[in-house]
Amino acid sequence: MRLAGGFYGFLEDLHHPDTGLPLPPPTKTSKAHLRAFVPGAELDVLKAFGGTGSFALAELELSPKPEREKQGxxxxxxxxxxTLKPFTSVPESWMRVQHREAANQPLILASIREALEEQLRRETADTVTKLRGETADAEAKLREARSALDAAVLEKRSLDGVHERSLRAIAELTERVAALDAEFLHRRVTLEGRLRELEALLRxxxxxxxxxxxxxxxxxxxxVPTTGRADARSGHRFQDALGGDFRQLAAYVQAHLWHKDTRYTxxxxxxxxxxxxTRDLIVLAGDSGSGKTSLVKSVASAIGGRCTVVPVNTTAS
Structure with missing residues (x-):
């Protein structure tokens, strides 16, 4: 198809729609097989089909007599x-034609190429449109995910702050409770000492x-009773069980502590x-953590005694 001046056009290089072969000339002098006139009313259709260089199918009829006389x-x-419509695919009937003239081959090849290119353009355009839509959706979801992640990070930071403050508060309360326990124990020991002094004075x-x-x-x-309350604790008399032998007592205590994963020679x-x-003041010397307090507690636990730990100020002289 070719446009001429924008007011009319021509179909050129005409071929038969069933065989794809070039149209034969009606007479030796006629050129009707080479081109057909396209009225101006069909130009919009031509433009929609791509204008110059596009292929199309159409039904032909004789031009008005004055036009034929004008052209001779x-x-x-x-x-x-x-009747004008686009030529989008090669008809199967063209493929069944066994003998084609050489001049027919370029049209068929060009038609196939153009049809395939048009199909490829449409599919590519559809794919691009689809991919753009999917990309836009993915970007929107990515923005939402980033927003959610930022919100989660802020919430985590806030929770971390609350957690740290809670840990500090717990540590402060623990220290305060320990200080109160130490103060209570100190006062208890002091009061018990004063009570014993008072009992001795009264006695x-x-x-x-x-x-x-x-x-x-x-x-x-x-x-002021001279005898204290009877010891209600269950157990064995040292004299009856071990015959008053401190070596056997040491062996018993060692075995008892061994079952509790405590090791002393x-x-x-x-x-x-x-x-x-000796019933006298005993001073245990050793580095911090060497087991001095553990020794006293372990032996007291093994023989059923009482052990009271009294915190002291390490700076006291």
Whole structure:
């Protein structure tokens, strides 16, 4: 198809729609087989099909008599209105034609190439449009994910701050509770010491009053008993169970502590038990963490004794 001046056009290089072979000339002098006139009313259709260089199918009819006389060709043709349509694929009937003239081959090849290119353009355009849509959706989802991630990061930072503050508060409360426990234990030990001093003072003064026969001993015993309460704890007497042998006691304590994953040599335990027999002040020397306090607690636990840890100020002289 070729446009001429924008007001009309021509179909050129005409071929038969069923065989694809070039149209034969009606007469030796006629050129009706070479081109057909396209009225101006069909130009919009031509432009929609791509204009110059595009292929199309159409039905032909004789041009008006004045036009044929003007061209000097009684077989001059024009496109019948509303029959022009695009040539998008090669008909199967063309493939069944066995003998083609050489001049027909370029048209067939060009038609196939143009049809394939047009199909490829459409598919490519559809694919590009689809990919653009998917890309836009993916970018939108990515923005949403980034926003959610930023919000999660901010929330995590906030929670981390709350967690750190909670840990500090717990640490402060733990230190405060430990300080209160130490203070309570210190006051308890102090009060117990003062109570013992008071009992001793009352006993001493009471004995003087009894000696002066100013106080009956029965009344003194009611105020300051000489014997404490009976020990209600269950157990065995050292003399009955081990015959009063401290070596056997050291072996027993060592075996008892071994079952609790606590290790001391028998010599260490025997020395400590021997010192306890003196009923005097015992000073254990050693680096921090060497097991001094653990030794006292472990032996007390093994023999059913009482162990009270009294915190002291390390700077005290």
């Amino acid at each position: 060709d009684p077989f001059a043709c024009k496109v019948r209105p509303l 001493e003064r009471g004995e003087r009053l009894v000696a002066l026969e100013l106080l009956d001993r029965t009344d003194l015993e009611k105020v 028998r010599a260490q335990l025997l020395d400590f038990l021997t010192l306890l027999r």
